[in-house]
Amino acid sequence: MNEDGVTADGVNELEEVRCSAKGCHRGAVHVLVWNNPKVHAPDREKTWVACDDHRQSLADHLDVRGFLLRVEPLRVTCPTCGASFPAPQSSCPVCDGLRTGSCGSRE
Numbered sequence: 001m002n003e004d005g006v007t008a009d010g011v012n013e014l015e016e017v018r019c020s021a022k023g024c025h026r027g028a029v030h031v032l033v034w035n036n037p038k039v040h041a042p043d044r045e046k047t048w049v050a051c052d053d054h055r056q057s058l059a060d061h062l063d064v065r066g067f068l069l070r071v072e073p074l075r076v077t078c079p080t081c082g083a084s085f086p087a088p089q090s091s092c093p094v095c096d097g098l099r100t101g102s103c104g105s106r107e
Contacts, residue, residue: 026051
């Protein structure tokens with residue numbers, strides 16, 4: 001899990017996840033899964049998240065160093081109903097909870 005609460009399986013909250021690129025405040029829609037083999041066990045997966053504008057530059061940065069394992073779409077897991085769906089969405093498609101409130105209720 002990175003500092004944004006992102007794992008390779010997605011996030012467990014409906015808060016918007018911000019791009020990992022320095023100075024970027026856009027919402028992330030991609031997960032870049034990587035591993036530095038010099039310091040991490042082979043099964044350890046680290047993550048960065050990226051908006052559409054920074055997906056390629058962040059992937060290139062990791063790939064040139066031999067760290068990039070794969071790029072996946074960012075998925076969000078609803079904390080109330082457990083549905084998993086791609087980011088960004090403003091509400092859970094199953095229980096229609098809003099990102100700004102708890103899933104299943106409209107605040």
